[in-house]
Amino acid sequence: MTITSRKSSASAIVASALLASLALTACGKEETSNVNRPDPTEPQTKVEDNKPVTVSMYIHASMVDDADLKTYFIEPLKAKLPHVTLDVIRDGKGFQVEEVLATGTFPDLIVTSNPNIPIFKDRGLVRDISSLVLSHNIDLNRIDKTLVDAIKMNSPTGELYGLPFRQNLGVLIYNQDIFDKFGVPYPTDGMTFEEVVEKARKLTRVEGDTNYIGYDPGNVPNNVSTSLSLPFADPKTHKASFDSDGWRTVFEFLKTAYEVPNFIGPNKEFKYPNGFQTEKRMAMQSTWVLGVAVAASQNKYDGMKWDLVANPNFKGHVGEGREADVHLMMLSKLSKQPDAAIEVMKVLLSEDVQTAFSKNGRRSVLVDDAIHKQYASGIEQFKGKNIAGIFKTKPIRPHEVSPYDAKLRALVEATKQEFAIGGKDLNTYVRDLQEQANKEIEAMRK
Template sequence: MRSGTSGREKGGQGGERLKKRLNAGLLTGLACLVLVVLLAACEEKEEAQGASPSGEAVAGVPDGAAAAQPLPVTVGFYPAMPLTDADFDKIIVQPVLRKYPHITVKRMGGNLTNIFAAGDIPDLIQTHNGLLQELYDKAIVGDINALVRKHGIDLNRFDRAILDSLRTDRGELLGLPYAVNFTALYYNKGLFDKFGVPYPLDGMTWYDAIEIAKKLSRREGGVAYRGLDPEGMSRIARQAALDYADRTTMRSNMMNPGWRTVFEIAKTIYTIPGNEVKDVNASNGIADFLQGAVAMMATVNLFDQLGDATAQGLDWDVAEYPGIPGAPHVNTDVDAHILVIPPTARNKDAAMLVAEAVTSDETQLIMTKETARLSPLRDPALQKAFASDMDFVKDKRIGSIFKSNRIPSPIRTNYYSDTKAFGLNNFKDYASGAKDLNTALRDADEQIDSYLGTQLGKK
């Protein structure tokens, strides 16, 4: 009996011990589970903190180490258009350094075609929309839509017409605009005062400006003064959104009535007595204006050069760009200065971050105020801030620049540069009197068709 009683007592004590062990195991398991969850959460947090904002790979991080920092990356930047070292630093280098200190922007030089042939591909190219089709067909530029989405670029901030000028028929976005050009009529107040001619008004046509130029084209004191320079026939053609060939048909566009009007206006300007130039396709008009020898200069943004000219004594002002009769208040087609990323670039993500920094509100305000570039962003405050930090611009008729509108830009053919040469050469013959208007246009038309036929036959 004792032994049986002892057995029950031992069994009861053993059951209690087993229950305690089970409870302890359960608590331990729960603790482990909580620890695993906490560790997983910590790892996720560390990964999020250590992710590179450039989208480039980062070095591995040992267990327990601090979050990884983005690896340094150098973005090769090729300026295909004039860009001073000072402006490159102000609107490219410094904004990137402030926002993405791990990114270094290195300026590249040389011939772009040769650079690509050598395999030293830029990550970012600065160019303008007029060359996009040509660069696209050479695979120098490509679609950046995926990069725009990846890095959260808000395209709604940009002027819709400007963005549209950078898209292909398939909706591919080929670049991001950082500035947009404009045209204006700059005039030398000193020459107007000297010859007693009233200053030009806003809203004039080209023929109104021509009548004024006739009064200012003269020789005085052994110095020849020219009344008006339009910076070439092709600048006026931009106002009519003309290309030398039709991209859809790949045929000449020189029989478009718009070309007849442009040829006539440009010849009338260059044949004003005393307003002639040696070569209508190689006019030195801008330099002559800045040096005081041209009374009116109809051209693009000159504000990057007017500071020095003002210091040298040029007393200037600005009026609205003259209009083609029947198309008032049009200054040019969309002439966007853009940043493009080659499809073969090595650092596409970092290149997009450079473009994002350059087009940020902060950088755009600095650019507009301090370098007198127009912003492609829709914010009206940026237009009001134009050149506001440039002392030599004070009291000028800046509002005249904004009285004209841009028109949509045609997507030019990939043979734009070559077909343009045929148009210019035949205009030169027309301006000199070697050909009449009909012959000049017909010859340009036939030459372009022949050239395009040869080029397309090679494909």
């Protein structure tokens, strides 16, 4: 594929990209049985004629890297939709949503995740694809209902703004070498966060020049609060939601984790983003299984004996996973070839593409045990791992997203040090955070 040069003007950049940024032309034949009647109520692209057509796609928030783009999008399209040319635009400098939209057009397809749907909804770029799904014979019963519902909940009337093509699951990965070194039993499926911290107490210590960390909560809104589906703000009252029992549970756990002896480093370190994979001195880490699969396939865990268990949760919620993390494709309201775009979505939902996802550690969205049983079978470093534990928790319904989530999520991360090294007590922290958050909301509303 070819990447065109970028110009200083956002309009020129986008116009150039829409025409030729990543021209990826397929070259195989699609079975006639896979071509369906277009919906007569939609603008027509007669996909049954197999006439050459260009479908543009906007990849938001680095949802798909170049390797996955080639393996799961480009190669299948070559085989199934030879008449389709896919133009790909990634968000970034000069290609932010507002900059692209300012040109008066927008790519046909939007690749993003469900928490980001409001970004495109607020800009009038989403559309209900229910009629197109019906006319193109896409059976929603093949797809995990939790994932479809996670998309529909972004509309008060349950409109379907897109289709999932991949999902992510939370897991706890652990370094067996550290557990063996200190004679601590390995984690097990079905643990509570409280039990994780108790294990961390036995593993967080200084040995020679190494400060071992038993467990780092990491990105709290992502790793912990999503296990309880906690809202950041009420979109109706425009007030923050931090002064609540659920968030207090999260912050109390956070404070307990930070107070483990030797967790705070000699230079007041309290975050260890490289502690597990690179430095290999962190015993346990909450993470997404997709990240584990990518790292394992790239041999990033070489020199470490590791395994994983089901995502832990708080008491009363064990067995529940994190909020459903849905990687989806939406049809832009500005698309001029909706039928061809829907056919691209359909390719991603085909059994062979979903099987390829599964074999390479990308969780399929289909309700198909035969596909799920092949999970990570194509990754050498996953052999002998506790793959069954990954699926012992089920994704839960996401919280209701507000326009303020991104700002408030960042606020929680920015104020963690007040717990870790600032000495604030729980009540003071919650009160101050709630006050700061409401000020942020008020400023955004103005």
